[in-house]
Amino acid sequence: MSNRPLAYVLSERKANLGKMAGKIVIQARPTGRKRVDHRSFCDEVAHATTFTGAEVEAVLRLAAEIAKRHVENGDIVDFGDIGTLSPSFQSKLVEKDKEKFNPNVHITKPIVHLAPSKKYFTLTGVSYERVTVTDKASKKPAKKHSQSEPEIAIEP
Secondary structure, eight states: OOOOOOOEEEEEEEOOSGGGTTSEEEEEEEOOSOEEOHHHHHHHHHTTOOOOHHHHHHHHHHHHHHHHHHHHTTOEEEOGGGEEEEEEEEEOOEETTTSOOOHHHHEEEEEEEEEEOHHHHSOOSOOOOEEOOOOTTTTOOOOEEOTTSOOOOOOO
């Protein structure tokens, strides 16, 4: 897979903050070309693998590398239960009629953005255990409170 440049669009807007507040500026926004669905992504990762204990780690590492390669090409990757990976970057503001927009100068900090799946990152079936803060001077262990003890909320 050869690298393609990240696609972006320029948009005009009125700056709200900073030294360009109130002026019409141009800003770059990343735009994706296509979406790699999870099944195709998994097929691509599994193409040259056989699964053993040691290879599972290698497959996960390979999956991350392939996903990053897709994102570097401007694509959005559905990473299954974990969420969606997409390219992003910061763009400096350029005053519309003062300076020409130069992507090599005005686009900075390209990153992989993870939009986490709420279902995956929401913990269910967890229990809670209340402990008291340990006294650093005496180094006594924290006292545990069972869940059956009533909780009294004190608000200042």
